[in-house]
Structures are given as structure tokens and as C-alpha cells.
Amino acid sequence: MATTSRLEFWLRRTHMYAALFLIPWVLMYAISTLVMNHRVHLGGAEPAPVFETVLQQRYEGAPAEPATREQVAARLADEHGVPGRRRTSRDPESGAITVTGESPFGLRRVTFEPDGGRVTVEVAGYGGRKFLSQLHYRIGYDWNSPGERAWGFSVDLFAVAMLFWIVSGFWMWWTIRRTRRAGLLSLGLGIVLFSLFLVAL
């Protein structure tokens, strides 16, 4: 009995403190989902970001040949603060190398033109809707950036916490005898509704 009480005590505390810690994630996912779900009511897709040039100068530290595209891009990204999610491209005609980094706040693009030895830095900010969807869609560990991986870990933590809330919630519910019937009805309603959608969709 004492063991059960102790387990229940820890389940209740962990249920509550995990929820308090993860409230920002719950709010972010709930609000971003509502916004994405109502895209058609909010004027459809967000307009494409507009780049603004913030720096254009001769590139003093032009890499000695034969530097690979990735080497040049990594150097440009480090020198001009390009955020973690980076894509690199090379213009086949001019040989210009572009590295574009994306954060939830917007895009930062650095272009190196070897002919003129010039580097251009452009930025494009995201609006509120894009910011939310960027946070929502970020998941996993595919990007070679500590910040992206840390975020991926937080998403995993949140998903595991959701499963824990379900399990601990079941336990807490079942220990309150007088809520069992109404609880079973609620749970049954949810399962039936979910199953109906499964079949209909």
C-alpha cells in the first residue's frame, strides 16, 4: 500500500512538473496548429520572403583554389552568421556560390562571386505565421548544427511527455473510483470518434 501511495505521489508530481516545464511547447504546438489549420481563412499561403541586401563588399579572404563548394560555403556561413539549416548551391555559369541558412525568424543568404571577388549578404524576415510553422515543422536530427539537434531533442522530450501524461493520467483517473464510469464514457467516446474518422478518411 505504501509503495502504491509513493508511486502515485511521484506520478502526480512528475505529471504536473513535466507539464509546467513543457507549457511553452504545448502553447507553440497548439497555436501553430490552429493557425496552419485555418490557412484558407487567413488568406492562403504566406507570400514568398523578400530579400534585402545588408552588405556588399569585396571579399578579402577569397579562398585559394581549389577550394570545394562546401569549404567556401562553410567559411562564408561562419563569417556572416548564417544559421544552422544551410543549403549550398553553385551557379553553373558564373560559378557564384550561395549559402542560404534558415531559422524560424527568417533567411540569411550569402553569395560569393569569384569573378568580381565580391560577397553579398541578404536577409529576409518571416512573418508571425511562418515563424510558428517553422517552429512546428522543425524535427529530428538531420542537420549538422547543435542548435537544431537540441531543438530536435526537445521535440522528442515533448512527445515522450505526452505519452507519459496519458499513462500517468490513466493511473490517476483509475484511483478515483467515482470518476471511473464517466471516465470510461469519455474514453469510449474519444475512441469511437477517432475510429469513425479512421474509417471515413
Next chain:
Amino acid sequence: MTLAHLNRRLHLYLGLVLVPWFAMYALSALAMSHRGLIERLGWAEDEWTPRFEKPYDAGLADDADHATRWALARRLVEEHGLECAFRAGRITNGQFEMLCFTIFGATRFRYDLSERRLTAEDIRFGPVRVLTRMHGRGGFHHERLRDDLWGAMVDLVNLGLLIWVASGLYMWWNAPGQRRWGTVVLIAGISCFIAFMLGL
């Protein structure tokens, strides 16, 4: 019944009704987050199988607008007696593609404009793909009422999450013994979230 009591019951019963959705979102998020592992385990192996290939005159021009492509997609669904939600793609390299999908599978049509040839393939999704596809569904832009109803359900689940937060905070604040540590944990969570976000 006091407000505190009502709040507890709301927190509990709302959670129980929405359990299937929370479980689906949590499991599918983990599956998407660990896509590489899922593939290595062979849990994401779904294959397209040919359905047919035939001559077909869709009367589609290279520069057909979205409404025309959408109308063709609807026509293909109706002509082939399919029961599904659908999506009309763009015309790329002289080929139009549309997808007719349910939770458990999909049929993909490809129409070659110059050859006037229509091909169709079917796929049956495995459990992991079923979960991730459910996760991604929503919105109110569909042809079928039932798909829009799912969008309404997505709203309800997320409003449920917000009510869960509010009712949870109320319960916490009404347990005076937990206020100090709760505040510490809440501030720690907010700080971590901001730090993680700025690190992106």
C-alpha cells in the same frame, strides 16, 4: 460542485476524450523525428504497384491553371470510382500528377500531355505512414465534408490542449505547497524554450 472541482473534472474528462489524438500525435512525432531509424527497421517500406496504363485524352494544356488541374483531378477520381481526398499537382516536364488518398493508402495518377497517356499506381501504407499521414492532415479546403470535419476535430484537439494548460495551471496554483517549485519549473521551461529557439 465548486469551481476547483469542476476544473479537475474538465481536465480529466477532456484528456480522456482526446487520448487517441494525443497518442497519435506523440507517436507520429517520434516516428518523424527518427525517420532514419524507422527506415533501418524496415517500418517505412511501402511500395507503389501499377494499377493501369492507358491512352487518355484529358484535354490539358501545358499552362493549365490550378482550377483546370483541380477539375481534371476530380474527373479522374469520379471516372475511376474512387473514394478519397485528392490533391492536384503542377505540370512538370510535360507531366501532370495528382494524388487521391485516404488514411490507409493512395492512388497516384500521372498524365503525359504529349503522349496523352495516363498511368495509375496504388500504395498501401504501413502503420507508421498511417500515423504520420494522420498527423499531417487538417484544414478546411477539401472537397469532402468529412475531411473538413477532421479539420474541425484538429481545432477541438488544440483548443483542448489550451484548456488543458489553463485548467492545469489553475490546479497547480490552488495547491499552495507546489507554488514555489512549480514557479521554478515553469520559469525553467520558458527559459529553455527561448534558449532552444534562439539557438536555431
